[in-house]
Amino acid sequence: xxxxxxxxxxxxxxxxxxxxxxxxxxxxxxxxxxxxxxxxxxxxxxxxxxxxxxxxxxxxxxxxxxxxxxxxxxxxxxxxxxxxxxxxxxxxxxxxxxxxxxxxxxxxxxxxxxxxxxxxxxxxxxxx
Amino acid sequence: xxxxxxxxxxxxxxxxxxxxxxxxxxxxxxxxxxxxxxxxxxxxxxxxxxxxxxxxxxxxxxxxxxxxxxxxxxxxxxxxxxxxxxxxxxxxxxxxxxxxxxxxxxxxxxxxxxxxxxxxxxxxxxxx
Amino acid sequence: xxxxxxxxxxxxxxxxxxxxxxxxxxxxxxxxxxxxxxxxxxxxxxxxxxxxxxxxxxxxxxxxxxxxxxxxxxxxxxxxxxxxxxxxxxxxxxxxxxxxxxxxxxxxxxxxxxxxxxxxxxxxxxxx
Numbered sequence: 001x002x003x004x005x006x007x008x009x010x011x012x013x014x015x016x017x018x019x020x021x022x023x024x025x026x027x028x029x030x031x032x033x034x035x036x037x038x039x040x041x042x043x044x045x046x047x048x049x050x051x052x053x054x055x056x057x058x059x060x061x062x063x064x065x066x067x068x069x070x071x072x073x074x075x076x077x078x079x080x081x082x083x084x085x086x087x088x089x090x091x092x093x094x095x096x097x098x099x100x101x102x103x104x105x106x107x108x109x110x111x112x113x114x115x116x117x118x119x120x121x122x123x124x125x126x127x128x
Numbered sequence: 129x130x131x132x133x134x135x136x137x138x139x140x141x142x143x144x145x146x147x148x149x150x151x152x153x154x155x156x157x158x159x160x161x162x163x164x165x166x167x168x169x170x171x172x173x174x175x176x177x178x179x180x181x182x183x184x185x186x187x188x189x190x191x192x193x194x195x196x197x198x199x200x201x202x203x204x205x206x207x208x209x210x211x212x213x214x215x216x217x218x219x220x221x222x223x224x225x226x227x228x229x230x231x232x233x234x235x236x237x238x239x240x241x242x243x244x245x246x247x248x249x250x251x252x253x254x255x256x
Numbered sequence: 257x258x259x260x261x262x263x264x265x266x267x268x269x270x271x272x273x274x275x276x277x278x279x280x281x282x283x284x285x286x287x288x289x290x291x292x293x294x295x296x297x298x299x300x301x302x303x304x305x306x307x308x309x310x311x312x313x314x315x316x317x318x319x320x321x322x323x324x325x326x327x328x329x330x331x332x333x334x335x336x337x338x339x340x341x342x343x344x345x346x347x348x349x350x351x352x353x354x355x356x357x358x359x360x361x362x363x364x365x366x367x368x369x370x371x372x373x374x375x376x377x378x379x380x381x382x383x384x
Contacts, residue, residue, distance in 0.1 A: 001250060001251075001253065001254035002196075002250055002253065002254075005193045005196065005246065005250055006247075006250050008189050008193060009189070009190065009193055009243060009246050009247055009250070011189075012185075012186045012189055012190055012243060013243060015182075015185065015186055016186060016239070016240070016243070019182060032225070032226075033175060033221075033225040033226075033228070034168070034171040034172050034174070034175040034225055035171070036175075040290070043290040043291070044290050046290070047289060047290040047292075049182070053181070053182055053185055053309070054271075054275060054305070054309055056185050057185060057268075057271065057309055057312045057313060057316075058268045058271055058272060060185075060189055061264050061265070061267075061268055061316055062265065062268055065261045065264060065265055068258075068261065093289075093290075097288070097289040097290055098288075098289075100289070111272070112272070115265060115268060115269060115272070118261065118265050119262075119265055122257060122258055122261055122262050122265070123257075125257065125258065126257035126258075129378060129379075129381065129382035130324075130378055130381065130382075133321045133324065133374065133378055134375075134378050136317050136321060137317070137318065137321055137371060137374050137375055137378070139317075140313075140314050140317055140318055140371060141371060143310075143313065143314055144314060144367070144368070144371070147310060160353070160354075161303060161349075161353040161354075161356070162296070162299040162300050162302070162303040162349075162353055163299070164303075177310070181309070181310055181313055184313050185313060188313075188317055
């Protein structure tokens with residue numbers, strides 16, 4: 001099985017899920033397009049989606065580049081931590097934005113680990 | 129011809145075009161940076177760009193992963209529906225945000241189709 | 257050395273850096289999540305991050321597609337101009353949003369160059 005592709009697709013599925021929650025929050029809290037503010041609960045759902053969008057643009061390139069230089073199962077494992085971190089981020093941000101720290105750390109640290117893995121891989125490859 | 133690369137580049141060209149429209153709307157409706165609100169027509173142009181940005185992060189990975197497991201011309205065909213859907217979304221959202229449904233569906237359904245194609249491809253590949 | 261991967265990772269590192277600046281600006285200017293407005297300096301930092309996010313979704317696909325059809329060192333060189341352009345954009349936008357033109361041009365023109373390189377590459381490849 002291609003674990004890297006699977007992790008990448010699950011990250012996309014997760015983003016689709018967060019986007020659906022934003023659409024539902026529009027209806028539930030009466031925030032009509034094009035507005036993206038006006039009700040605290042809508043704004044929380046929207047920020048979860050936007051923050052995940054921001055991280056995806058870091059996560060996906062770092063995931064695929066790191067996987068060029070290191071065994072796929074380790075890199076996919078780091079990716080799995082990211083997926084769990086995002087779920088925790090979503091649950092805690094929706095409950096109380098101030099408690100988003102753990103979920104954020106558990107999704108940001110894997111991104112940083114993949115970036116370092118990628119950079120070390122490129123440099124080792126150039127040196128060798 | 130590499131149809132997948134072509135579809136991906138056209139999706140990027142489309143996003144560049146929507147970004148240019150946002151820049152023009154800034155001038156026309158007097159919304160000075162860093163503000164991203166203040167005039168309904170500017171906000172519509174901005175939401176078209178942002179919604180397309182959100183979809184691109186789903187569309188591009190799903191496009192390339194699906195193309196690893198299925199014939200390129202079918203996957204590129206699904207991608208072409210996405211491109212047309214985005215054009216309809218832009219036209220209808222700018223005219224009246226409430227009418228954005230069709231264009232949204234025609235760009236979201238291809239993304240979901242590509243995600244399913246990718247997941248089925250990965251699983252079939254692992255099983256076979 | 258894989259120059260394309262290196263440029264792509266450095267672009268991601270740059271986006272991480274801009275995101276960290278937004279987090280710091282939240283604390284410094286007292287803009288509590290989920291709000292993304294309320295203080296001009298916070299909004300500037302946020303717009304730098306968002307604009308870079310928008311460009312990344314154009315830059316990374318164009319970079320990798322162009323690199324399929326042209327020598328990696330030229331394409332990586334165009335990518336390096338993008339990285340410098342983004343640094344100038346950040347410095348000038350934070351100082352005064354109205355002066356963001358040069359930095360924006362130096363990051364947008366490389367994106368357009370990569371798009372054209374990719375499209376010409378695909379067409380030449382199909383014709384040959």
